[in-house]
Amino acid sequence: MNTExxxxxxxxxxxxxxxSMPMxxxxxxxxxxxxxxxxxxxxCNQKATRILSDYCSNVGHTLLQHVEIGENITLYIRKN
Structure with a gap:
C-alpha cells in the first residue's frame, strides 16, 4: 500500500x-x-516500533504500513 x-x-x-508511554x-x-x-x-526507533506493533496486534487493531526512511519510522494503524 502506498503511504500517499x-x-x-x-x-x-x-x-x-x-x-511504556508510547503505548x-x-x-x-x-x-x-x-x-x-x-x-x-x-x-523514531525500533524498540518503540516493536512495542507498538505488539500492542496493536494484541488489542486487535491492524498495522497497515510500517515505513522506515533513514531514522524516521512511521506506522499506520487502523482501529478495529
Whole structure:
C-alpha cells in the first residue's frame, strides 16, 4: 500500500516518550477515534516500533504500513 494513499484521522509523535508511554499515548489516541479510522505514528526507533506493533496486534487493531526512511519510522494503524 502506498503511504500517499493512506488517509489518516490523527497523527502522534512518540519519539521522545520513555518506557511504556508510547503505548499509553497510542492507546489514548485510538480511544478517541472511531472504528475504521487510521492513526499515523512517528516512532523514531525500533524498540518503540516493536512495542507498538505488539500492542496493536494484541488489542486487535491492524498495522497497515510500517515505513522506515533513514531514522524516521512511521506506522499506520487502523482501529478495529
Amino acid at each position: 494513499s493512506i488517509i489518516y484521522a490523527f497523527e502522534i509523535n512518540v519519539c521522545h516518550l520513555k518506557r 499509553v499515548a497510542v492507546g489514548q489516541s485510538l480511544n478517541t477515534l472511531i472504528t475504521g479510522d487510521v492513526l499515523r505514528i512517528n516512532a
